Amino acid sequence: MEIINIEHVDGSARAGTLRTSHGNILTPAFMPVGTQASVKSLDPRDLKEVGTQIVLANNYHLYLRPGVQTIEDLGGLHNFMNWHEPILTDSGGFQGYSLQHLRKITKDAIIFKSHIDGSNHVFTPEAAIKYQEKLGADIIMPLDLCVSSDSSQTEVQDAMQQTHKWLDRSIHAKKDSRQILFGIVQGGMFSDLRKQSADYVSSLNLPGYAIGGLSVGESKSKMYEIVSLTVPYLPDNAPRYLMGVGSPEDLVECVNMGIDLFDCVLPTRIARNSALFAPEGRINISTAKFKTWNRPVQEDCDCYTCENFTAAYLHHLFRTKELLAFRLASIHNLRFIMNLMQNMRESIKNHTFERYRQEFHSRFNPPNEQIRKDQKQKWLQSLKRK
Amino acid sequence: MEIINIEHVDGSARAGTLRTSHGNILTPAFMPVGTQASVKSLDPRDLKEVGTQIVLANNYHLYLRPGVQTIEDLGGLHNFMNWHEPILTDSGGFQGYSLQHLRKITKDAIIFKSHIDGSNHVFTPEAAIKYQEKLGADIIMPLDLCVSSDSSQTEVQDAMQQTHKWLDRSIHAKKDSRQILFGIVQGGMFSDLRKQSADYVSSLNLPGYAIGGLSVGESKSKMYEIVSLTVPYLPDNAPRYLMGVGSPEDLVECVNMGIDLFDCVLPTRIARNSALFAPEGRINISTAKFKTWNRPVQEDCDCYTCENFTAAYLHHLFRTKELLAFRLASIHNLRFIMNLMQNMRESIKNHTFERYRQEFHSRFNPPNEQIRKDQKQKWLQSLKRK
Numbered sequence: 001m002e003i004i005n006i007e008h009v010d011g012s013a014r015a016g017t018l019r020t021s022h023g024n025i026l027t028p029a030f031m032p033v034g035t036q037a038s039v040k041s042l043d044p045r046d047l048k049e050v051g052t053q054i055v056l057a058n059n060y061h062l063y064l065r066p067g068v069q070t071i072e073d074l075g076g077l078h079n080f081m082n083w084h085e086p087i088l089t090d091s092g093g094f095q096g097y098s099l100q101h102l103r104k105i106t107k108d109a110i111i112f113k114s115h116i117d118g119s120n121h122v123f124t125p126e127a128a129i130k131y132q133e134k135l136g137a138d139i140i141m142p143l144d145l146c147v148s149s150d151s152s153q154t155e156v157q158d159a160m161q162q163t164h165k166w167l168d169r170s171i172h173a174k175k176d177s178r179q180i181l182f183g184i185v186q187g188g189m190f191s192d193l194r195k196q197s198a199d200y201v202s203s204l205n206l207p208g209y210a211i212g213g214l215s216v217g218e219s220k221s222k223m224y225e226i227v228s229l230t231v232p233y234l235p236d237n238a239p240r241y242l243m244g245v246g247s248p249e250d251l252v253e254c255v256n257m258g259i260d261l262f263d264c265v266l267p268t269r270i271a272r273n274s275a276l277f278a279p280e281g282r283i284n285i286s287t288a289k290f291k292t293w294n295r296p297v298q299e300d301c302d303c304y305t306c307e308n309f310t311a312a313y314l315h316h317l318f319r320t321k322e323l324l325a326f327r328l329a330s331i332h333n334l335r336f337i338m339n340l341m342q343n344m345r346e347s348i349k350n351h352t353f354e355r356y357r358q359e360f361h362s363r364f365n366p367p368n369e370q371i372r373k374d375q376k377q378k379w380l381q382s383l384k385r386k
Numbered sequence: 387m388e389i390i391n392i393e394h395v396d397g398s399a400r401a402g403t404l405r406t407s408h409g410n411i412l413t414p415a416f417m418p419v420g421t422q423a424s425v426k427s428l429d430p431r432d433l434k435e436v437g438t439q440i441v442l443a444n445n446y447h448l449y450l451r452p453g454v455q456t457i458e459d460l461g462g463l464h465n466f467m468n469w470h471e472p473i474l475t476d477s478g479g480f481q482g483y484s485l486q487h488l489r490k491i492t493k494d495a496i497i498f499k500s501h502i503d504g505s506n507h508v509f510t511p512e513a514a515i516k517y518q519e520k521l522g523a524d525i526i527m528p529l530d531l532c533v534s535s536d537s538s539q540t541e542v543q544d545a546m547q548q549t550h551k552w553l554d555r556s557i558h559a560k561k562d563s564r565q566i567l568f569g570i571v572q573g574g575m576f577s578d579l580r581k582q583s584a585d586y587v588s589s590l591n592l593p594g595y596a597i598g599g600l601s602v603g604e605s606k607s608k609m610y611e612i613v614s615l616t617v618p619y620l621p622d623n624a625p626r627y628l629m630g631v632g633s634p635e636d637l638v639e640c641v642n643m644g645i646d647l648f649d650c651v652l653p654t655r656i657a658r659n660s661a662l663f664a665p666e667g668r669i670n671i672s673t674a675k676f677k678t679w680n681r682p683v684q685e686d687c688d689c690y691t692c693e694n695f696t697a698a699y700l701h702h703l704f705r706t707k708e709l710l711a712f713r714l715a716s717i718h719n720l721r722f723i724m725n726l727m728q729n730m731r732e733s734i735k736n737h738t739f740e741r742y743r744q745e746f747h748s749r750f751n752p753p754n755e756q757i758r759k760d761q762k763q764k765w766l767q768s769l770k771r772k
Binding site: 036037038040041042043044045061065066070073074075080081082291292294304308309310312313315316317319320322323324326327328 | 422423424426427428429430431447451452456459460461466467468677678680690694695696698699701702703705706708709710712713714
C-alpha cells in the first residue's frame with residue numbers, strides 16, 4: 001500500500017502527503033530530533049508552534065532509559081512525551097557508528113556497552129523491531145550498519161550485505177501493522193555499492209526508503225553525489241528519507257534531488273551554541289555587535305522568539321548563561337527550518353522551485369566546510385563522553 | 387500617597403490591591419526572581435500562565451551585565467525582558483551579604499569586585515538609585531547593609547545605622563516620580579534594634595516597607611519572631627514586603643503576621659534540583675518510585691506541567707539531564723506558590739484564614755530544618771563561585 005501521495009513534481013523535487021496512524025505529514029518535511037523523548041529544551045507546544053509535523057526519537061537511548069517496557073507500560077511513546085502527532089524512531093543503528101568505542105558487531109547483532117553503567121545490551125535486528133513496537137512510533141527503522149566515510153570498499157560491502165540480511169530479518173520480525181517499516185540503503189561512498197543497495201532494498205517493496213550512512217564525515221559534494229545517484233533507483237511512489245541531514249543548504253539541495261523527509265540535530269545543537277539561522281547564513285548571537293541590537297534576530301521571522309525578544313536580549317541570555325537562551329534559540333532555528341520546508345513546498349506546487357533554490361543560495365552563506373566538519377566532530381566526541 | 391488598598395483583614399492577615407505604573411498587584415503576592423532579567427528557564431508567557439503578577443530583578447547583576455545604560459538605551463527593563471507587568475528591582479544590598487568575599491564596605495558605599503572580571507564597582511546609595519532609575523522598575527529598593535545571623539549586636543547596630551543614613555540619601559537622590567521607593571528595616575536578630583529600625587524607617591513616610599536581613603542563616607522560629615515583632619511598628623496603610631522569604635510554610639506563617647509581598651529563589655532553585663511541591667510537602671521526582679508513576683506530579687494541579695505530563699516523564703527528563711526538566715519543574719513549583727497565595731487571599735476575604743492555615747500545616751510537611759539550612763548554604767556557596 002502506498003503511504004505517500006505525490007501531488008506535485010517540479011524537476012526532481014516533490015511535494016506530497018505522507019499518511020501515518022497519527023496523522024498526515026506534508027512533504028518535504030523536516031523532523032526535529034528528540035533522542036531521549038524530548039527535543040532538547042522544547043515542549044510539545046513549542047514544537048507545534050514552530051510547525052513540527054513529526055518528531056524523531058531514538059530506540060537505543062530509550063531502551064536504556066527509561067526502558068522500552070516502561071514506555072509501553074506508560075501507554076507508549078506518544079503518551080509518554082505528550083506528542084500525539086507522528087513519531088519516527090531510529091533503530092539504534094546510528095549508535096553502532098557514533099558509539100564505536102562502546103560496541104561490538106557480530107553477524108547477528110550490535111552488542112552495546114551502556115554509556116551509563118557499562119552493562120551489555122544485544123541489539124539483534126529482531127530485538128530492534130520488538131523494542132520499537134513497544135515504543136509504538138508511527139514509522140520505525142531496521143537495524144543497519146553505518147560505516148565511516150573513510151572505510152575501505154570491502155568493509156563497506158560487508159556492512160551493506162549484512163544490513164540487507166538484517167533488513168530481511170526485520171521485515172520478518174515486524175508484527176504491528178499500524179507501524180510503517182522503512183528500508184535503509186547503505187553502500188558508503190561507493191557508487192556501485194549504493195546502486196546495488198538501492199536496487200536490493202527497492203526490490204523488497206517497502207512502504208518507504210531511507211538513505212543512511214551519509215553525513216558521517218564526507219564532504220558536502222560527496223554527499224550530494226551519493227544522494228543524486230541513489231534516488232533514481234528508489235521507487236517514485238514511496239517516501240524517501242535522507243537520514244541525519246539538515247543544514248539549510250543541504251535541505252535545499254536534497255529536496256532538489258527528490259528527497260521527502262529529513263532529520264538532523266543541527267538546528268537545535270547549534271542553537272545551544274548560540275548560532276542562529278538568518279537569511280544570510282548563521283549568526284553568532286554571542287558576538288559583541290548584538291549587545292545593543294534592539295531588533296529581532298530576523299526581522300521577518302514569525303517565531304515566538306523573534307516576535308517577542310530582541311537580539312540584544314538573546315545576546316544577554318547567552319552571555320549570562322541563562323537557561324532560557326537555549327530554548328529561545330532552538331525555537332528560532334527550528335522555525336527557520338520549518339519555514340524553509342514550507343517555502344520549498346509552495347515553490348514546488350507553483351513550479352518555481354529552481355528559482356527559489358537559486359535565490360536561496362544567492363543569499364545564504366553556509367559556514368566554511370572545515371569549521372562545519374570540526375563542529376560535527378566535536379559533537380560526535382561529546383556523544384562518546386556521555 | 388497610599389499605593390495599597392487593604393480591602394480585607396482577617397486576624398493580622400491582609401488582602402489588598404497594590405498599584406504600580408505597570409498595573410495592580412493583588413496581595414498577598416509572591417514575586418518570582420529573575421536576577422539577570424530572566425526567571426531561570428521561564429519565558430514571560432510561562433510567568434503569566436503560572437499567575438505571576440510581579441517579577442523581581444537585580445540591580446547589581448544587571449549593572450554588570452548587560453549594564454544599566456544598555457538596558458536604558460534598549461527601552462528599559464520591561465521592554466528588555468518583554469515583561470510589561472510590574473517589576474521590582476533589589477538594590478544590590480543583598481549582594482553585599484552574599485558576595486562577602488568580593489566586596490568592601492565603607493561609610494559611603496559597597497565596593498564590589500566583579501565576579502566576572504575582577505573589576506571594581508562602587509555602589510553608593512545614590513548610584514544604586516540612579517542605576518535603578520535607568521532600569522525603570524516600578525518598585526525600587528535603597529542600598530542597605532545586610533549582616534549574617536551570627537553578627538554581634540554592635541556590628542548589627544552599626545550596619546543598621548548606616549542603612550538608615552543610606553536610606554535618607556536614597557530618598558534624596560530619587561528623581562523619577564513613576565517609581566516607588568520602599569524603605570528597608572534592618573536590625574538583625576535583635577528585637578530592640580528591629581523596633582528601633584522599624585520606628586525610624588516608618589517615620590520617613592514612605593510608600594512601602596520591606597523587612598530585610600532575614601533568611602540569612604537563622605532558624606525559622608527566629609525569623610518568625612523577628613517578623614512578628616517588626617510588623618506592628620509598620621504603618622497599616624502601606625505594603626509590607628518580607629525580602630528573600632518564600633517556602634510554602636513560611637509564606638503561610640508570614641501572611642498570618644501581616645506581610646503582603648514576598649520574593650524568593652527557592653521555588654525555582656529547588657525545581658532545578660528535582661524537588662517539586664506537593665500538598666504533602668516536597669517530593670524528589672528523581673527517586674525511583676516515580677519511574678513508572680503514570681499520573682501528574684499533583685493530581686489537582688492546573689499548571690501546564692501537571693496538565694500535560696506524568697511524573698514518570700518528569701522523572702525521565704531529570705534522570706537523562708534533559709533541559710526541559712528545569713522548565714517543567716519550575717512551572718509547577720511557581721504555580722503551586724501562586725495557588726497558595728491566591729487561596730490565602732480568598733480565605734482572608736472569607737475570614738477563614740486561620741482554618742486555611744491550620745489545614746495547610748496539618749497536610750504540608752516542611753523538610754527537616756538542617757537539610758533546609760544545608761541546601762541554602764550550598765546555594766550561597768554556589769553564588770560565590772560564579
